[in-house]
Amino acid sequence: MDSKDKKVLTLGVFAHANAGKTTITEHLLYHTGVIKSVGRVDSGNTVTDNLKVEKERGITVRDTLVSFELDGKTIQLIDTPGHVDFSAEVERAISVLDGAILVISGVEGLEAQTFTIWRALQEKNVPVIVFINKMDRKGANYDRVLGELQKFLNMPTLTLTHVYQENDGSLKIIPSSLNESIEEVSLVDDEVFEYYINNDQLDNKLIAGKILELTRNCKLFSIIGGSALIDVGMKDLVDCIGRYIPTTIKNIDSPLSAFVYTIRVDKAGKNAYIKVLNGSINLKDNLKLSEDKTGKVNHMYLAEGSKLIPVDTVYSGDIAIINGLDVKCGQLIGETKGLDNYISFVNPLLTMEISPVNKGEPIELMEALRILNEEDPHLNVRYNERTNSIYCSLMGEVQAQIIKTYLDERFGIQVNIENPVIIHKEVPTAKASAKAAYSSVSGIGIEVTPLERGAGFKYVSKISTDFLHIKYQRQIERLIKHYSKQGLHGWELTDIEVALVDGQFDSMGSDPMHFNIITPLALFRSLKQAKMKLLEPISTFTVTTPQVSLSAVTKLLSNKSAIYQLTKNFDEIVTIEGEAPSANMMNFPVELSQVTTGRGTFSSYISKYEISHNQDVEIDYIGADPRNETTFLINDMRVSLEPLDKTLMKKKKESRSKFARQQKEIEFGKSKLR
Numbered sequence: 001m002d003s004k005d006k007k008v009l010t011l012g013v014f015a016h017a018n019a020g021k022t023t024i025t026e027h028l029l030y031h032t033g034v035i036k037s038v039g040r041v042d043s044g045n046t047v048t049d050n051l052k053v054e055k056e057r058g059i060t061v062r063d064t065l066v067s068f069e070l071d072g073k074t075i076q077l078i079d080t081p082g083h084v085d086f087s088a089e090v091e092r093a094i095s096v097l098d099g100a101i102l103v104i105s106g107v108e109g110l111e112a113q114t115f116t117i118w119r120a121l122q123e124k125n126v127p128v129i130v131f132i133n134k135m136d137r138k139g140a141n142y143d144r145v146l147g148e149l150q151k152f153l154n155m156p157t158l159t160l161t162h163v164y165q166e167n168d169g170s171l172k173i174i175p176s177s178l179n180e181s182i183e184e185v186s187l188v189d190d191e192v193f194e195y196y197i198n199n200d201q202l203d204n205k206l207i208a209g210k211i212l213e214l215t216r217n218c219k220l221f222s223i224i225g226g227s228a229l230i231d232v233g234m235k236d237l238v239d240c241i242g243r244y245i246p247t248t249i250k251n252i253d254s255p256l257s258a259f260v261y262t263i264r265v266d267k268a269g270k271n272a273y274i275k276v277l278n279g280s281i282n283l284k285d286n287l288k289l290s291e292d293k294t295g296k297v298n299h300m301y302l303a304e305g306s307k308l309i310p311v312d313t314v315y316s317g318d319i320a321i322i323n324g325l326d327v328k329c330g331q332l333i334g335e336t337k338g339l340d341n342y343i344s345f346v347n348p349l350l351t352m353e354i355s356p357v358n359k360g361e362p363i364e365l366m367e368a369l370r371i372l373n374e375e376d377p378h379l380n381v382r383y384n385e386r387t388n389s390i391y392c393s394l395m396g397e398v399q400a401q402i403i404k405t406y407l408d409e410r411f412g413i414q415v416n417i418e419n420p421v422i423i424h425k426e427v428p429t430a431k432a433s434a435k436a437a438y439s440s441v442s443g444i445g446i447e448v449t450p451l452e453r454g455a456g457f458k459y460v461s462k463i464s465t466d467f468l469h470i471k472y473q474r475q476i477e478r479l480i481k482h483y484s485k486q487g488l489h490g491w492e493l494t495d496i497e498v499a500l501v502d503g504q505f506d507s508m509g510s511d512p513m514h515f516n517i518i519t520p521l522a523l524f525r526s527l528k529q530a531k532m533k534l535l536e537p538i539s540t541f542t543v544t545t546p547q548v549s550l551s552a553v554t555k556l557l558s559n560k561s562a563i564y565q566l567t568k569n570f571d572e573i574v575t576i577e578g579e580a581p582s583a584n585m586m587n588f589p590v591e592l593s594q595v596t597t598g599r600g601t602f603s604s605y606i607s608k609y610e611i612s613h614n615q616d617v618e619i620d621y622i623g624a625d626p627r628n629e630t631t632f633l634i635n636d637m638r639v640s641l642e643p644l645d646k647t648l649m650k651k652k653k654e655s656r657s658k659f660a661r662q663q664k665e666i667e668f669g670k671s672k673l674r
Contacts, residue, residue, distance in 0.1 A: 004250075004252060004280075004313075004315050006072075006073070006074055007072060007073040007074070007247040007248075008073065008074050008076065008247060008248050008250075008315075008317035008318060009073055009074070009075050009076065009098050009099060009245060009246075009247045009248065009317075010076045010078070010096055010097050010098045010099075010248070010275065010317070010319060011075050011076065011077050011078070011097065011098065011099050011100065011101065011241065011245065012077075012078045012080055012093050012094065012097045012099075012100045012101070012126075013025050013077065013078070013079050013080060013100070013101045013103065014080055014090065014100055014101070014102050014103065014117045014121075015102065015103035015104065015105075015113075015114075015117075015133075016104075016105070016108070016111040016112070016113040016114050016117075016603065017113065017603070018105070019103045019104060019105045019108070019111075019133055019134070020103055020105065020133040020134055020228050020229065021079065021080070021103045022079060023038075023040070023228040023229060024101070024103055024131060024133065024228045024234070024237070025066070025077065025079045026038045026040075026228075027228050027231060027234040027237075028068065028077065028234070028237070028238065028241075029066060029068055029077075029305070029306070031234055031235060031238050032068035032069060032070055032075075032238065033068070033069075034066070034067075034068045034305040034306060035305075035306070038231070063078050063079060063080045063081065063089045063090075063092070063093050063262065064078070064079045065077070065078055065273065065303045065319060065321075066079070066303055066305065066306050067302075067303040067304060067305060068305065070238065070241065070242050071242040073242070073247055075241065076303060076318075076319050078093045078096075078097075080093050087113075087116065087395060087605070088376050088378045088395075089262075089376075090117065090120070091120065092261045092262055092329060092330070093261065093262075094117075094120050094121060094124055094126065095124065095259060095261055095275075095330075096259060096261045096275035096319065097121075097124070097126045098126075098127070098245065098246065098247065098248050098317075099126060099127045099128070099129070099241075099245035099246070100121055100126050100127070100128045100129070101128075101129050101130075101131055101237070101241075102114070102117065102118065102121070102128050102129070102130050102131070103130075103131050103133050104130060104131070104132050104133065104145055104149075105132075105133055105134045105140075106132045106133060106134045106135040106137065106140035106141065106142060106145055106163075106225065107134055107137050107138075107139045107140045107141075108544070108601075109144065109145045109148050109568065109575075110145070110148045110149070110152055110153070111542050111603055112540060112541060112542040112603040112604055112605055113603060113605065115152075115153075115540070115605075116605050118153050122218070125218050126218070127215045127216055127218055127221075127244075127245055127246065128218075128221050129221070129222045129223075129224065129237070129240050129241065129244065129245065130149060130155075130157075130221060130222070130223045130224070131224050131225070131226070131228075131233070131237055132145050132146070132163070132223065132224070132225040132226075133225075133226070133227060133228055134227055134228075134229070135163045135165070135171055135225050135226055135227050135232070135233075136165070136169065136170075136171055136227040136229065136230055136232070137227075139570065139573070140165070141570065142162070142163045142164070142225050144570070146159065146223060149221075149223070155221050156184075156187065156188045156219060156220050156221065157184065157220075157221055157222075157223050158181060158184050158185065158211060158220050158221065158222045158223065159176050159180065159184065159223045160175065160176055160181075160222050160223060160224050160236065160240060161173050161174065161175055161176060161223075161224050161225055161226075161233065161236055162174045162175075162176065162225075163225035163226060163233070171226065171227060171230070171232045171233075173225070173226060173232065173233060173236065175236075178202075178204060178207065181207055181211070182195070182196055182202055182207060183196065184220075185207060185210055185211060185214065185220065188214060188219050188220055189210055189214060189219075191210075192207070192210055208243065211243075211244055212243070212244055212246065215244045215245070215246070216246045222240055222244055224236050224237055224240055247317075248316065248317035250315060250316045250317055251277075251278040251279065251316045252279065252280055252315050252316055253279075254278035254279050254316070255278065255279055255334065255335040256276070256278060256279035256280065256281060256287065256288075256333075256334035256335065257277045257278045257279065257332065257333070257334040257335045257336060258274045258275060258276045258277055258281070258287075258320075258332070258333050258334055259274065259275045259277060259331075259332055259333075260272050260273070260274050260327045260328065260329060260330065260331045260332075260333065261273055261274070261275060261329065261330075262329065262375075263327075263328070263329050263374050263375050264321075264375060265371045265374055265375060268299075268323060269323055269324070270323070270325070270326070270327075270374065271321050271322070271323050272321070272322045272323075272325050272327050273319060273320075273321055274319065274320050274321075274322055274333070275318075275319050276314055276315060276316050276317065276318050276319075276320060277316060278316050278334075278335070279315075279316060279334065280313055280314065280315045280316065281297060281300065281313065281314050281320060281322070282297070282312060282313050283297055283299075283300050283311075283312045283313070284296065284297060284298075285297045287325065287333055287334065288333060288334055288335075289325065289326065289327055289331075289333050290333075293326075295324060295325040295326055295327070296324055296325075297322055297323075297324055297325070298322075298323050298324030299322070299323040299324065300312070300314060300320055300321070300322050300323075301320065301321040301322075302314060302318060302319070302320060302321075303319065303321075308321055328374075328377065329374075329375075329376070329377050330377070347423075347537060347606040348378055348380070348393035348394055348395055348423060349394070349395055349396055349422065349423060349537060349582055349606060350393070350394045350395075350396065350400075350420045350421065350422060350423060351391055351392070351393050351394075351420070351421050351423050351619060352391065352392060352394055352400060352417050352418065352419060352420045352421075353389055353390065353391055353417070353418055353419045354369065354390045354391070354392055354403075354415050354416070354417050355389075355390065355415060355416050355418075356413060356414070356415055357414040357415060357416060358413075358414070361413055362388070362390075364411070364413055365390065365407070365413050365415065366381075366383060366390065368407055368410070368411040368413055369381045369390065369392065369407075371411075372403065372406065372407075373392075378393060378395075379392045379393060379394070379403075380392060380393040382622050383622070384620050384622045386620075387620060389620070391619075391620075391622075393423060394420075397420075400417045400420075403417065404417055420586075421617070421619060422536065422537065422582055422583040422586075422617070423491070423537065424489070424491045424534045424535060424536055424537075424612060424617050425491050425492050425493070425494045425495075425534070425535040425609055426487035426488060426489055426491045426492065426493050426494070426532050426533070426534060426535070427450065427493070427494055427495045427496060427532065427533055427535055428448050428449070428450045428495075428496050428527070428530035428531065428532055428533075429450055429530070429531040429532070429533050430450065430529075430530050430531040431447070431448065431449050431450065431530070432447070432448055432526045432527070432529035432530035432531075433445060433446060433447040433448070433501065433526055433529075434446055434522050434523075434525030434526040434528075434529065435502060435522055435525075436517075436518035436519075436521040436522040436525065436644075436645065437504075437518060437644070437645050437646060438514040438517050438518050438643050438644055438645075438646075439509065439510075439511075439514055439643040439646065440509075440643070440646040441504070441505065441506035441509035441510050441514075442504065442505055442506070442509075442510040442511070442514035442515060442518065443502070443503065443504045443518065444468070444476060444500060444502060444503045444504075444515070444518055444519060444522050445500070445501045445502025445503065445522065446480075446498060446499070446500065446501065446519075446522040446523050446525075446526045447462075447498075447499045447501045447526065448496055448497065448498055448499075448523075448526045448527060448530050449496070449497040449499065450495065450496065450530075451495045451496060451497055452495065453495055453608070453609070453610075454495065454608070454609075455494075455495050456494055456495065457481075457484055457492075457493055457494055457495075457496060457498075458496070458497045458498070459477055459480055459481060459484075459497075459498050459499075459500075460497065460498075460499045460500070461473055461476075461477070461499070461500040462499050462500060462501050463500055463501065463502065463503050467502070467503050467504065468500075468503030468504065468505055469505055469507075472503070472505055472510070472512075472515055473500065473503070475512060475515050475516075475519075476500055476503075476515055476519050477500075479515070479516065479519040479520065480498050480500075480519060480523060483519070483520045483523055483524075483626065484496075484498065484523075486621055486622070486623075487527060487532060488524070488527055488528065488532050488627065489532075489534060489617065489618045489619070490618050490619040490620060490621050491534065491617075491619065493527075494535070494609070495535075498523065513637075513639075516637070517633065517637050517639065517644075520624070520626035520632070521626055521629060521632070521644075523626070524626045524627055533611055533612075533615065534611070534612040534614070534615050534617060535609035535610060535611060535612060536581055536582065536583060536609065536610065536611075536612035536613070536614070536617075537581075537582040537583075537606045537608075537609055538579050538580070538581060538582065538606070538607055538608050538609065538610055539579060539580060539581075539582040539585055539604040539605065539606055539607065540577075540578070540579045540604060540605060540606075540607040541562075541564075541577070541578060541579065541580065541585065541602065541603065541604035542575065542576070542577050542601075542602070542603050542604070543557070543564075543575070543576040543577075543592065543600060543601070543602050544573055544574065544575050544576075544600060544601045545573070545574055545576065545592075545596050545599070545600045546572060546573060546574075546596060546599050546600070547569075547572040547573070547574055548572075549595055549596040549597075549599070549600065550574050552595040552596075553576065553592065553595060553596065553600065554576070556588070556591055556592065556595060557576070557578065557580070560580045560581075560584040560585060560588065561580055561581060561584055562578050562579065562580035562584070562585075563578050563579055563580070564576050564577065564578025564579075564580075565577060565578060579607060581613070582604075582606060583614075585604060588602060589602050624636035624637065629644075
């Protein structure tokens with residue numbers, strides 16, 4: 001069959017760390033004939049964990065693309081990391097999915113990362129199959145986990161199998177009856193409900209069609225159980241994927257649009273992993289990367305099993321690996337109007353300093369970090385010329401260790417990663433405005449307004465091009481967004497609207513350099529009046545502890561200013577869930593291990609930001625620093641102080657537009673009131 005006509009499905013596998021996700025991926029490949037034997041994580045011979053660091057640590061640290069054939073469809077499978085420190089890989093994968101398998105341990109049940117993944121899958125409207133794994137382990141309870149899905153995730157479930165442990169420890173799986181399925185489907189579908197209450201007959205074909213429709217619309221989620229380690233329930237999972245996860249509707253004849261979800265850099269250069277959303281791509285095509293930039297497709301590959309094969313053409317629905325494009329993670333290419341495919345839930349927790357052990361390798365280190373930053377933009381690598389220091393943003397200590405290993409194994413550079421500081425953000429608490437002018441003819445006015453918590457950063461222009469030429473307005477917008485990355489304390493601005501409310505230029509006398517100078521000055525003058533506050537990250541956490549250690553653990557949490565509650569209690573293991581300032585939880589895993597003699601577990605994610613109790617947390621400002629105006633002008637911009645804030649001359653060329661006249665009349669009226 002021509003690949004143009006073939007049905008394609010992109011499927012992601014997700015889980016909290018150690019729930020068995022990679023083992024499930026191995027069995028999917030085995031049962032569909034891609035591999036002849038199943039690898040094991042603890043043996044380091046799985047298909048998808050192919051990096052040395054993954055084999056040694058037994059964890060997935062970056063997503064891997066494989067494929068298999070099922071019922072005439074090509075399933076493009078993305079195995080994702082489970083550890084919270086590698087959530088950026090999970091974030092990017094979710095943006096290209098047609099369906100997902102959410103793996104949950106039958107022993108631990110729902111964990112912190114489960115909630116994060118679920119919210120992201122829901123935001124993107126991704127159909128999901130839940131596999132309750134590790135049902136062969138002591139303490140596993142299928143019905144309890146099913147209840148947690150319904151209660152805590154508010155998930156409308158379709159229980160396709162029931163799983164029981166026999167007295168000898170073996171697993172027994174019983175398929176749900178047709179009547180059971182009808183009863184569960186009737187809770188979310190009016191038509192089936194009518195059949196159900198009237199005791200009318202419903203055949204398997206009709207109910208299967210309803211399940212497919214409800215799954216596609218994310219109104220029903222199939223539940224299967226078993227144990228991947230002993231290959232129980234795996235055939236049921238394969239069958240469920242074939243039946244209930246819908247394939248992509250191909251839009252081959254539409255103009256090309258595509259999404260870059262991952263970048264990998266190797267000796268051959270930059271490889272972009274691209275989901276084709278509409279249209280097709282041919283080898284040697286020149287693709288539209290932005291309004292003023294194109295790129296040529298030098299080489300192109302598709303996943304076939306565990307290998308990448310070269311191809312000449314790819315179509316909508318395909319994930320192509322393309323060499324030769326200067327693109328970034330999260331970038332839309334081609335015709336992008338009306339497309340908004342990127343899901344974002346990652347918040348790095350720490351900023352840390354990276355330095356080479358060999359002091360003669362700073363240039364080599366920066367080049368290596370540039371490559372890693374291409375692969376993960378959340379690293380936010382930056383260099384401070386004033387102190388010759390290098391910094392990056394990280395999710396946690398585990399990621400720091402992996403970066404250290406990457407630099408050693410991939411680039412032969414040994415480094416120290418130290419001086420962790422919790423990443424804060426800056427918000428205004430009052431409305432404020434300020435102006436700045438240069439050389440008598442160029443000037444702007446900036447107004448900042450507080451927004452509700454979680455609103456992020458917003459820029460607007462409230463003036464007409466009659467007052468300020470469009471080229472200068474675009475320049476000002478770029479500069480505002482650049483300088484918003486570092487506020488008065490060096491942290492990123494958030495929950496703020498920055499508005500351009502005034503402006504003046506002269507067609508003969510104004511220069512772009514004037515706006516390079518006055519834009520940051522006007523912004524920071526307004527920030528200094530806006531009563532800025534620091535926000536600190538708040539972590540939502542899950543702790544498990546033996547019952548005998550409960551008192552010591554709760555005392556520890558109270559000392560961390562945590563708000564918590566006991567949510568589960570079985571087999572003398574207690575689960576505690578809550579939230580606390582992320583800064584307070586930095587050493588908690590070590591302390592937990594001490595008070596539980598290594599038997600406690602901890603997982604967390606940043607769930608929100610709140611006003612910090614410590615308003616003095618600062619970091620070095622990197623780049624031209626407009627906070628000290630004299631230093632900024634003389635040292636950074638290399639200009640004189642003398643033309644700054646000179647009284648603006650009357651415009652040589654007055655606008656005669658109705659809008660301009662109205663604005664002048666309004667301003668005149670305001671001045672009279674003052």
